[in-house]
Amino acid sequence: MTVHDTWSHPQLAAQVLRTRRDGQTEVALRVTSLQGPRHILRLQQFIHALPGVRRVSVDAAARRVRVVWDHERTSLPTLLRAFDAMRCAAQPLRSDTIDDSRSREAHDLLKRLLVAGMCAMQVMTYAFVIYIGVVDFVDFTTRGLFRWLSLVSAAPVVFYSAHPFTRGAWQEWRARRLGINLPVALAVWLVFIASTINTVRGAGDIYFDSVSMFVFLLLAGRYVELRARHHSGALGDAVIDGTPLLAERRRADGSLETVPAMELWPGDCVHIAEGTTVPADGVLQSASVQVDEALLSGESSPVTRTRGERLVAGSVLVSGPAQLLVEHSGEQTAAARVGALSARTRLARDAALLVDDVQLRHFVGRILLFTLLTALGWLLVDPSRAFACAIAVLVIACPCAFALTAPSALTRALGVLAQRGVLVTDSTALTRLARVDLAVFDKTGTLTESRLDVDGTRPAERGEADDWLSLAAALAQQSSHPVARAVARAPGNAAIHDTRHVMVIPGEGIEGQVDGRALRLGRASFARAPHGPLPSGADLWLADAQGPLAAFRIHEALRHDAASTLLTMHADGIATVMASGDTPARVADVARALHVAEWHASCAPADKLELLRSKRAAGHVTLVVGDGNNDAPVLAGADVSAALASGTELAQSQADFLLLHGQLGGLLEARQVARQVVEVIAQGRRWSLAYNLCAVPFAALGWVPPWLAAIGMSVSSLVVVLNAWRVGRDGHARPMVHA
Structure with a gap:
């Protein structure tokens, strides 16, 4: 039975397959190698040609492929062999990792963007006829018809495409706080309602073209920012997916059995074949291997690991096979911890953006106040222009550029x-x-990095040095301190001991029972026996209730x-x-x-x-x-x-x-990128302030029509987003010396 055939087992397949409402089966796969857009396209075409396959979606950044297919027509092992045939080995992921929220969010925004774009183009075509009527005669019936056609075409933009802004504004209003959605929704609905009234009564200006273009450009900016945010989170997904679900565990008689990786326990011996992924964190028992640790280190070149060194789950064995003594599995592996931290990263970034919310509320408050003052001023001078000028101010001063500055820079930096x-x-x-x-x-x-030597300072009558090293290693395996690791991987500690009631005292040492014997391992002040202090001259001591057992000297290298x-x-x-x-x-x-x-x-x-x-x-x-x-x-x-x-x-x-x-x-x-983030955010804020100081007075004086205000606002937001992509463009860190 091959590794792929193992996935035909019902209990194992149930962990990775998800049945959809339409009766189709869905699986998420981690792919080990994607060699560019052409390879991705060929892979999609090849998998889609399999019997029963309905959809294949590839997320190259996250190294994930999702397949929706009829499980009765093509089995999971057959699907995995098809990936192998395309030189792109695939590893099934647990079904609970199939998260539709990200793709749903992107698809929903893309649909709204496409609707806004198509309708905006249509409205602009109708508006062209109306504008011609201003300089050349077009009969009133024709102009009225095109006004109604503009209303019909703009309605989907306002009611469907602009719905995220409307929903966001309602939530902000209920929370009694000012945000970016409130001025956007106000501008969209005020312009649409006023234009609809003028269309019905057959007189007055209409701005369906302005509101359609305004929504389209805003959605385009949000879509670009959303894609960047999703790309930033893809690395965390790749790390979370790094640990395989299967492992080959060695039985007591030396034979191998295929088991779920989550069932591995500390002390299990695992066989890792060449080219496969390390299923758990552990200590290498083989003489020497080469592993690709790019998942955690980012380094594409394989590194050499020798007996006693640690391998991390998610690494790929380049040369092998290898034998691994398991230390951590499942959610306790380094890859799982990094994945959890990656999820915490996204939450922390969202929380960080709330800090910006105070400044944004002040910004929005000033915009609404200035819009109101503009309307009041024109009501005193020329009431017929009050609405158009107020809307122009509301649109051109929209805080999109201000609000996008920090998210764009932070997303890029992460x-x-x-x-x-x-x-x-x-x-x-x-x-x-x-x-x-x-x-x-x-x-x-x-x-520094530590290695261990056994010192000669030892009561000779109390046993052999290797015996005490083995006991010390049994205690040291319970700690992650670098010195404890040095003890645990030192030669001569292969014996298995019954270790219980272990307690690690930070900065002091480790105490516990090994084979029923109370022992202490640590600095002299911690390991001293009741009848007196230990001899000096060693870095680490092992002692029991009767006195010192062995001394160890730690040699450190920078x-x-x-x-x-x-x-x-x-x-x-x-x-x-x-x-x-x-x-x-x-x-x-x-x-x-x-x-x-x-x-x-x-x-x-x-x-x-x-x-x-x-x-x-x-x-x-x-x-x-x-x-x-x-x-x-x-x-x-x-x-x-x-x-x-x-x-x-x-x-x-x-x-x-x-x-x-x-x-x-x-x-x-990190410091170089942090400086760039601070610089980019400051530049975005200065740009937003300068733009508003220059553009808003012209809009308030009636020199900027609403359609031009929409273009100005969108260009301003685009400048901020593109500027954020400068973060990290200068390559790797260089020595940064003050002048």
């Missing part, structure tokens, strides 16, 4: 940074990052980009501080190597938090970078915080930025 391996979990942190002038770094696991990142920060005017729970001697060595003038050693979480508070009290805008549970309080208290993807879940949950590829250089990328 997408750019996600592609470069930086996940932003709080959009408001982007503007703060641009103002950061002091960075506080954790040492172990952030600026991260390959730590020195260059801190050097660039210094050149950019950011002061750097190191705060670590390690000993003063070790912290001083790393500080000298990185040219960090201010460092603090033996810091508990409370000490780091107090240091941060003192820096903020001195007026600094602070950035904190860490990766452990003991860094969580200071990450939460910083103005801006960043964590490595290799860090603990608690650290990641408190961070504003997640460095997916584990490289500190991602901070430079």
